[in-house]
Amino acid sequence: MKNYKQVFDELQKELGKVIVGQQDVVEQILVSILCDSNALLEGYPGLAKTLTVRTLAELMDLKFSRIQNTPDLMPSDITGTYIIEESSGKRQFKFQPGPIFANIVLADEINRATPKTQSALLEAMQEKQVTVGTNTYKLDAPFFVLATQNPIEQEGTYPLPEAQADRFLLKIKVAYPTYDQEIEIVDMYAAEAKDRRLKVMLNKNHLLTLQGLTRQVPIANDIKQRAVKIIHATRSNKEIIQYGASPRASIGLILASKARALIQGRNHVSNDDLNFLAYPILRHRIVLNFEAERKGMSVDDAIKAIIDKVK
Amino acid sequence: MKQFKDVVEEINRTLNQLTLFENVVNTTLVFLVSYLLLSVLDFHPMLSLIPSVAYLGFYTYISMKASKPMIVEGKYASLREKLRTAADNVHMDNPIANELEYEVTNAMKNVELSMFINPRTISYKIFAVMILSFLIIFATTMNLKIADFAKNSVPNIFQGPKGAGNFVAAKLNTSGDIFGKNDIATLGDKELNIRLKPVDFKVNVKEEGDSQRQKFEATFPSELAVKETTAYEENIPQEQQELVKNYFKKLAEG
Secondary structure, eight states: OHHHHHHHHHHHHHHTTTOOSOHHHHHHHHHHHHTTOOEEEEEOTTSSHHHHHHHHHHHTTOOEEEEEOOTTOOHHHHHEEEEEEEETTEEEEEEEEOTTSSSEEEEETGGGSOHHHHHHHHHHHHHSEEEETTEEEEOOSSOEEEEEEOSSOOTTOOOOOHHHHTTSSEEEEEOOOOHHHHHHHHHHHHSSOOOOOOOOOOOHHHHHHHHHHHHHOOOOHHHHHHHHHHHHHHHHOTTTEEEOOOHHHHHHHHHHHHHHHHHTTOSSOOHHHHHHHHHHHHTTTOEEOHHHHHTTOOHHHHHHHHHHHOO | OHHHHHHHHHHHHHHHHHHHHHHHHHHHHHHHHHHHHHHHTTSOGGGGHHHHHHHHHHHHHHHHHSOHHHHHHHHOGGGTTHHHHHHHTTTOOSHHHHHHHHHHHHHHTTOOGGGSSOHHHHHHHHHHHHHHHHHHHHHHHTTOOSOOOHHHHSOOTTOOSOOHHHHIIIIITTOHHHHSSTTEEEETTEEEEOOOOGGGGSOOHHHHOSOOOOOOOSSOOTTOOOOOOOOGGGGSOHHHHHHHHHHHHHHHHO
């Protein structure tokens, strides 16, 4: 386990050459990758969301692509389309893969795309395949979609419906850096440009092996039961929550906890993992009721109340 | 994996024995305390079996249900969450689970039995058992009672058929208005304080002393006279006696 921890520590150290702070964000992205799932990053512009994902793809030697979502983006712009190709005097249709055919896809500002385009992306996330016309194309493993969302500028956006947001394992909040971190960022990027060469730390095969190991991390029965109780509590706590999380959240919480244990070099899941990951797991899966909103309660406050209640 | 299974079984067995021993000591304490209280309050002392059995049953159930790995983890922070995870996944066979089992098995070598039982507390409890035993012997020998709730409060289920003494104690002193104070009988100008105790009818051989031989007089006193018993025939005239005899004879024959 110490070897795995060393790998992730090295990865974070290497990432630190480009990204200042954001350790929690990086850890949660890694959790999502180890769970073979997708994550939604929410944060204000200029917080290095894209840079973080791009750098991670580079460190893991994965094919990276970026989709900048706009209201006029069509599903075929993501999935790809058939083009007419002329070869040896013959014209024939040839499939031109879209940006979805990569290992890490950064869907920037996903809430700017129309629901039709969003659903094309979400289908690829869920099924790990793309259907164009009558043909179905499998996506290369590993495949992750890291979507970003801007909490401001709500006009002209199409917020993800709860049912679709449920398909993201985590909703990661990207916070502003601290004062010291910002000084470091300024020093790093406002000074003379340096050649920051990154070392490849993992490859596809390593990643697939780590994904397999994640599922092997043992979990105690009482911790497993607590995870399910937390998710259950979101459905039974009608005083503050209108809609609770689905069983997919229970699976996600346990799996994500296993991934975090692996990243931290532990051979068992801890209650701390549940407490830490309950926020990104539940943030986009619960809807507060009017009473909670009237009291000025945020979703994170509601999650905290549930975690404190379920001991 | 088999080695770890043995470790888990040993933990369960040892902690079950320890908790059972502690429960038995505590139950003895509960029994003796309630026995003493019931004795001095004049209840039947064997009623103390009820709280004792209830205590033993309840706490044995609780301690048997408790997760033993959690108890060990409570004493050894280094095993926190690891031991129960390994114990719950003892059937799992993969590199991570095996590593955890190996790690926990090694850490278990440092676990000491003395961490789960406090010799000082146990010594105090055993000392308390001794003191209570002496107090009970003293209280029963001196027939010490500080109150008499038994007869007026609860039915004495352990008592046998009511004797004369019990009847007097339970039935006679019922009305203060007619007979004066229940426990005081007035004899002329003097007050005689009588306290009726059902246990007092028992004869103490030591207090009674040796048996005395009684002498009986051979001759009857002069005021005593022997008289023949009378029968119904004496009042029937001689001539009718045969008739009456035949009547009864026929009556008997049916």
